[in-house]
Amino acid sequence: MRVVHMTDVHFFVPPTIRGAMSKRALGLANLYVAGRVRYFDASDVVRQAVADALDFRPDLFVMTGDLSAMSTDDEFKAAREAFAPLLESVPSVVIPGNHDRYTRGAVRESRMERYFSRWMEGGTWDPDAGAWVGGDGGYPTRFRIGGVDVIATDPCRAHLRSSGRYADGAIAQAEELVRGSRDAGQQVVYLMHYPPLWGDGTPYNRPGHCLTDVDDVLASFDRAPPDLVLHGHKHECWRTDRGPTVVLNCGTTSARSPLEDRAAGYFVIELKEHKVQEVRRRVIKEGVSFWEDHPSTFGT
Numbered sequence: 001m002r003v004v005h006m007t008d009v010h011f012f013v014p015p016t017i018r019g020a021m022s023k024r025a026l027g028l029a030n031l032y033v034a035g036r037v038r039y040f041d042a043s044d045v046v047r048q049a050v051a052d053a054l055d056f057r058p059d060l061f062v063m064t065g066d067l068s069a070m071s072t073d074d075e076f077k078a079a080r081e082a083f084a085p086l087l088e089s090v091p092s093v094v095i096p097g098n099h100d101r102y103t104r105g106a107v108r109e110s111r112m113e114r115y116f117s118r119w120m121e122g123g124t125w126d127p128d129a130g131a132w133v134g135g136d137g138g139y140p141t142r143f144r145i146g147g148v149d150v151i152a153t154d155p156c157r158a159h160l161r162s163s164g165r166y167a168d169g170a171i172a173q174a175e176e177l178v179r180g181s182r183d184a185g186q187q188v189v190y191l192m193h194y195p196p197l198w199g200d201g202t203p204y205n206r207p208g209h210c211l212t213d214v215d216d217v218l219a220s221f222d223r224a225p226p227d228l229v230l231h232g233h234k235h236e237c238w239r240t241d242r243g244p245t246v247v248l249n250c251g252t253t254s255a256r257s258p259l260e261d262r263a264a265g266y267f268v269i270e271l272k273e274h275k276v277q278e279v280r281r282r283v284i285k286e287g288v289s290f291w292e293d294h295p296s297t298f299g300t
């Protein structure tokens, strides 16, 4: 099974007066995006990444959140349109990032779900229907496609810090899903927006930016290890292996940074017989087009 993984594209559309949000939220979002505005270019770069990825004929497309900057309708709409060629032709799974749960209003209105619910609610892939069927919504949830189960989680909360925390019992529920999938002989891919680990293998515990219950997540991985963990949030790509689990940070799929590990990239991952057989990274070079990057860094 060939999986394409993208993350953290941060479409940014400043709200109109009608869609005004609190000045504080807007100020922070502006600061957040403006500080990077030189680099982030979602509308152009995502379209290039999507076109590049389709050439690999993926069996599964995964997006690990931060589609937006401020969770506005306009941002989700722009992201939905840009990803449409993948979403409409490849079985896809999308989870939220903290910027997709940016305000209480966005959470209350299920704003992200308005545009992406077809790829958020779990279920089994039905090739005839071209859709996931039997999903019950809510997190954590499971997607099943062939011999692969994708466990999707959401620890993102509406507050103005960038930290996250799972709801009570959610880590244990996800662990049960992992265990059940493993017992059923499925290969397990675990999706979370936040990094569980830094690139050096230590817990990702940066104050104000981390999962505050990251130690509980790691303990759960030790008891019931997924085969593969995919995440974003920290806009820098890396691979960390922890015991039998491969952990991949895709970084961002929309920045034009001159630093290659911070430039727009995405992963093409081959899964076979309970192994992550190959990891390739495609990265934008010289801000122009996507090329193969560091195969030996991510390899097998």
Ligand SMILES: [Fe+2]
Pocket: 008, 010, 066, 097, 099, 233, 234, 235
């Ligand atoms: Fe992000």
Ligand SMILES: [Fe+2]
Pocket: 066, 097, 098, 099, 193, 232, 233, 234
């Ligand atoms: Fe994030």
